[in-house]
Amino acid sequence: MAPAYKRILLKVSGEALAGDNSFGIEPPFLQGIAKQIAEVASTGVQIAIVVGGGNIFRGMAGAADGTDRVTADLMGMLGTMINALALSNAISRQGVRSKPYSAVSMPSVADTFTAREAKSALEDGMVVVLGGGTGNPFFTTDTASTLRAIELECDVVLKGTKVDGVYSDDPMKNPDATRYDAISFEDVLRQDLRVMDTAAFALARDNRMPIIVYALNDESGLAGVLSGTARSTRVG
Structure with missing residues (x-):
């Protein structure tokens, strides 16, 4: 059966690469994510990845501690490059060619x-x-994820998080929160649900770029999300 998507943009947070730690890169988690990506790439799906840098340095937190915002954000960008190099190399070690790029x-x-x-x-x-x-x-x-997905003419943005989709409330705090299988951009705005930051979400909405939110630790992995067997929410 042909893949559901030809080209995808995957957002990988820095925190995901840190695994159970609060800082740095934990090799087993890095290798696990790389393996999931390589398995999907081997089916013919074209994959672009945007990596965060929160496991190295978070610009907003740095600014709050007194570093000026521009400098703090530049430090965060350097953190994302550490992660990009590590993830690209890990994917290559899985037998799939990978190439890192820098916006700076x-x-x-x-x-x-x-x-x-x-x-x-x-x-x-x-x-x-x-x-x-x-x-x-x-x-x-x-915002970088949505922007790159549009520039690269991807079919969808996949955002891996700690929860298995979009909920009516924070499921970590409210066990009665409702999970959505699918929800429109308009309903996300009406209910003030925090899928992405405002600029990223506006870009996706205005360019009709669908977003799939799923749990990074789902046992079926990225392949399960793309096949529809993993729990997730499609926003669009």
């Missing part, structure tokens, strides 16, 4: 992102891992 020019580390070159790499069967956020301060990696 650092030619000795990774090629600078352009949509043209990244599309070419995707069409050539590579998994592309995108670090550096949007390359600008004041924008989150959620």
Whole structure:
């Protein structure tokens, strides 16, 4: 059976790479995510990945501690590049070609992102891992995910979180919260549900880019999300 999507954008948070730790990269979690990605890529699905940097440095937290916001966000961008290099290398070790790109020019580390070159790499069967956020301060990696998905003409954005979809309330605090299998952009706004930050969500809504929210620790993994066997919520 043909895959449901030809090209996807996967958002991988820095916290996911930290695993059970509060800081850094935990190798078993890194390898587990890389294996899931490689398995899906081997089916012919083209995969672009945007990585966060919260396990290395979070710009907002740094700004709150006194670092000016622009400097703090630049530090966060460097953190995302550490993660991008680690994840790209881990995917390559799974036998699938992968290439890291940076939104910020650092030619000795990774090629600078352009949509043209990244599309070419995707069409050539590579998994592309995108670090550096949007390359600008004041924008989150959620916004970078939506922006890159639109630029690369992806079919969907997949956002892995700690919960298995979008709920009417925080399920960690309210056990009676309702989980949605599917919900429209309009209903997300009406109920003030926190799927992504405002800029990221507005980009997705205005460009009709669907978002699938799922739990990163689901046993069926990324393949289960794409096949519909894993619990998730489709926003669109």
